[in-house]
Amino acid sequence: DTAVSQTPKYLVTQMGNDKSIKCEQNLGHDTMYWYKQDSKKFLKIMFSYNNKELIINETVPNRFSPKSPDKAHLNLHINSLELGDSAVYFCASSQDSAGATQYFGPGTRLLVL
């Protein structure tokens, strides 16, 4: 009965590959997010969807493409992976787009070799 879940937990891949990370929330929330946490633990928002509509699109390389098939799911596809993409990627959700209380998933550790 995990509230926000992500798969996979770990992802090790070669430079140039394409990979996807999946996120699901069972909280009935309308808004979902992708964050990137670098090696210094700094959390930075990448994207946000509210009811399947993109509402936040930070300055992120267009190799990163989010997709929300329904409001309970938000996936992140990354093309042509680079060394600098190595980080922990967190999915989060909030009840609505006001987003004062956001609940995070366990994270996906991506290592690009």
Add this chain to the structure above:
Amino acid sequence: QKEVEQDPGPLSVPEGAIVSLNCTYSNSAFQYFMWYRQYSRKGPELLMYTYSSGNKEDGRFTAQVDKSSKYISLFIRDSQPSDSATYLCAMKPTSGSRLTFGEGTQLTVNP
């Protein structure tokens, strides 16, 4: 200059100590202030949030916001080894859901 500044520590205290964690910010539009706790290799967990200025207490945790000084604090009373984690402050304006995080303070409570 970062919008939110937080001393990364590390901070090490003995069990039972009162811990004070702080963040300063520069954006006067911030109205919501949150504290998250992140255990090693886990996702951030929302501890407390406050709206505008004032204090909020929840068990051993007290959050304070001083908007005039653009300064927020989290106090942990009777600290326990299980409180050992990284504590992240986050804040946002009234509208929109874009959270701006501090870089986190790593806390160790020694038994």
